[in-house]
Amino acid sequence: MAAMSSGVCDFGEGCEEKAIYYLKDCVKQTFHHLKHLNSNSKGIDLPKSYLILCRAGVNVITLAQLDKKICQEHRDALGLYWKRSKRSCVHPFHGKSKTKPDRGITPVLSRELWLRLQLSVPIGEAVCRTCVSKHKADLGLGEQVVEEIKDRVEQLTMSTSASLPSPNLRDCTEVNDVNNNVNPAEETDVVSHVSQTNELDQDIMMSDSESLHLSQSTAASNWSDMQKSLREKYNDAMQMLTNGHMECLRSQVSQPLQDLQYSTRAYYVRHAKAAFEYICDIIAPGQSQQLLDEVINSYKGSAIFHQDSMTDTVTEAYKKATDHTTRTQILSLIASKYSKSILLRMIEGLTI
Incomplete structure (x- = not known):
């Protein structure tokens, strides 16, 4: 995971800890962590960034949230070192039941609780077998939630893969992580120098063949967009x-x-x-x-209106009447049923 030089943690109100990570760099899979909590959903392997956001109460997860910054304390508390808030079942169906929990809230259960009841329940919290059965019968949304989570995880994974640091920068980061005595100002200079060197090397190495490859890649991207x-x-x-x-x-x-x-x-x-x-x-x-x-x-x-037989009769009577007072009296019979714009469409030549 790439370390940051400075920043304020976006998790926890008033957190004063120094944010040293971007959320997009939290790419480690959580399968074994959730397996330990008996909270895995079949076919879903969550990245740590998704798990942190869910446990932080973020119920609409977007790519923009990957740019959030997080401190070491919140990264541990919401990630792989998270602990349950209580030992008893947290499901809203539990009530006064004495059934003991034997598993954890899965990503699917957590998502369904939000979609159906607007309740934010962290993944991994304790839940009993009875409540899970009632949940599936009353609140379950089937495969659509599974597919939603898979799609979101795929988007997050593709986005974080595209934003991984270059090998040279990653090597530099690992060296700095080992050598904790490096001065922060010197570390910034080193990273900046490596970045500038990489950019210069890339400019020098750009050839005609690479330009052609870039053009072909652009054409392939345009074709891919057309297939969407x-x-x-x-x-x-x-x-x-x-x-x-x-x-x-x-x-x-x-x-x-x-x-x-x-x-x-x-x-x-x-x-x-x-x-x-x-x-x-x-x-x-x-x-x-x-x-x-x-x-x-x-x-x-401009809504479509439906005339009843009475309206048809009144409309015909209005058209046949020649006296202004009589017309006004006839029109008053249906004036309260329709808006001005609809009356003007119903009766040709009407002025109000």
């Missing part, structure tokens, strides 16, 4: 617009909304609302809610 699904393109666009703060869309609606389960429909509504608010805030900074309200009102004004 509409959902993947949408996620890429929203990640760029929100600097990684928008949760990725896990799936698209493939059946009528009214046929979806309540929890599934609620998920799509929450995601759409968040996307609308982000876009409105870009168009009207600081006034996203006001703009969103205006947009909603505009839809209401």
Whole structure:
């Protein structure tokens, strides 16, 4: 793990410890740690960065959060040296049950508790067999949560792999870790010198063949973008617009909304609302809610209307009437049922 030269820890309110790590450098897998807690989810191997964020109460994990800084104390307390807060079952279904816990909260259980009950329960906390069974029956969301976690882990892993330090810089860091007596100012100079030397070497070594390879790589990247699904393109666009703060869309609606389960429909509504608010805030900074309200009102004004037999009769009577007073009296019969814009569309030539 690469050490930082300075910084303030982003974990723990008022933490005064010096942050010496970036979260993106916490790449160690946690399989054996979670196995010891009996908290593994089948087919999911979490990187330490994901585990730290979950245990810190971060329920919408984005790539931007990998740039957070963390001190040694919080890295240990939220990572591989984490300890359970209590020995008894922490599941909200437990109540006064005396059943003893025999396992830990898995990544899937923790995620489902947040999605269904808005409860943030750290991965690894104690839970009993009875509560797990009730949870699966009442709160389980099936494979969609498993796939969501896998997708997020894959994104985090790809991002951290792309940001690993160069071999020379890593060697330099390891030397500095061994030699604890190196002056911080000298260490900064060494790292800066190595970085400048690497950049100079890269400039000298760039050849025509490498330029051609870069061009081919760019073309391959463009082709890869063309092969992406509409959902993947949408996620890429929203990640760029929100600097990684928008949760990725896990799936698209493939059946009528009214046929979806309540929890599934609620998920799509929450995601759409968040996307609308982000876009409105870009168009009207600081006034996203006001703009969103205006947009909603505009839809209401242009909504499709359905005329009943009474409305048809009143409309025909209005058209046949020639006296202004009579027309006003006839129109008053339906004026309260429709907005001004809809009345103007229903009755040609109407002026209000």
